Amino acid sequence: MARIAGVQIPVEKKVNVALTYVYGVGPTLSKKILEQAKVDGDIRVKDLTNQQLDAIRNIVDGGYNVEGNLRQQISNNIKRLKEIGSYRGERHSKRLPARGQRTKTNARTKRGKRVTVGTNKPKPQKT
Numbered sequence: 001m002a003r004i005a006g007v008q009i010p011v012e013k014k015v016n017v018a019l020t021y022v023y024g025v026g027p028t029l030s031k032k033i034l035e036q037a038k039v040d041g042d043i044r045v046k047d048l049t050n051q052q053l054d055a056i057r058n059i060v061d062g063g064y065n066v067e068g069n070l071r072q073q074i075s076n077n078i079k080r081l082k083e084i085g086s087y088r089g090e091r092h093s094k095r096l097p098a099r100g101q102r103t104k105t106n107a108r109t110k111r112g113k114r115v116t117v118g119t120n121k122p123k124p125q126k127t
Helices: 017-021 027-035 050-063 069-083 086-092
Strands: 001-004 007-009
Touching: 001 050, 007 017, 017 027, 017 050, 027 050, 069 086
Parallel strands: none
Antiparallel strands: 001 007
16 A cells, blocks of 8 residues: 555556656656656556655655645636736636637637537427
């Protein structure tokens, strides 16, 4: 049972892939962490010793902003943009893309399920 930064990482995966299950740790940062801890990235999590796990834990907890702290920092940044009334803040408020993408077509992920407006379907007549 390996927990790093409060996240249960899978024991059957290689260490460099398993570390990416922590929010804020991607493949590049995972490789950097393993180099600092002097751990080979190709071994499985279940084969790690307690010393290696502790080294990885200490590096992640000590030097990097991950999980809850990172989520809070991102939400604070978005809240600040909304409060100062910036263009990006308004886009976040309206739940639209904030980085210049088009919205006439696409942007379905951000805008939600397509809603049809105004069809010219004839109504059935009563006889």
